Amino acid sequence: MIDRYYTPINILEFQEGSFETPASYKVVGSFKGLIQTPNNSNTFNNSKDTSNVSGTLFCSIKEKFGSKTIIEQNGDKWLISGQKTQSMGVTGITPVRGQHAEYSLIWLEESI
Numbered sequence: 731m732i733d734r735y736y737t738p739i740n741i742l743e744f745q746e747g748s749f750e751t752p753a754s755y756k757v758v759g760s761f762k763g764l765i766q767t768p769n770n771s772n773t774f775n776n777s778k779d780t781s782n783v784s785g786t787l788f789c790s791i792k793e794k795f796g797s798k799t800i801i802e803q804n805g806d807k808w809l810i811s812g813q814k815t816q817s818m819g820v821t822g823i824t825p826v827r828g829q830h831a832e833y834s835l836i837w838l839e840e841s842i
Contacts (some may be wrong), residue, residue, distance in 0.1 A: 732788055732830055736777075742800040755800065757808070763789035765803055765835065773787065778841035785835040795833060807838040 735795030740757045767785040785808065787801070795801075799810040811834045 731763065733790070735764045737764070737803070739763050739831070740802045744800060744818050761789060761793050763787050763793070765808065785837065787835055788790050789835040791831045793823065793831065807837055808835040811836050
């Protein structure tokens with residue numbers, strides 16, 4: 731079962747800053763899941779060489795997220811960019827049909 735690899739993940743909400751208060755992230759919930767980062771590459775963003783990392787979130791099918799939801803694990807922030815339900819297995823693990831959901835992730839690099 732893939733859920734034995736799940737660890738705590740926070741759900742964040744972006745808080746707009748003002749002149750006196752810097753922008754920040756606020757924890758608005760948490761759940762358990764597994765984040766895998768299968769690839770990364772260097773890209774240019776605003777004329778800077780940046781790391782472009784995508785990943786996949788595995789979690790219970792009971793967890794529901796919208797696109798653009800921000801999650802955090804071990805200080806790394808991720809933007810949920812897409813969703814599909816995985817029904818036929820993951821890299822050597824054969825789940826029961828409908829056991830988990832998968833969300834596509836994009837790593838949020840700070841100060842871009």
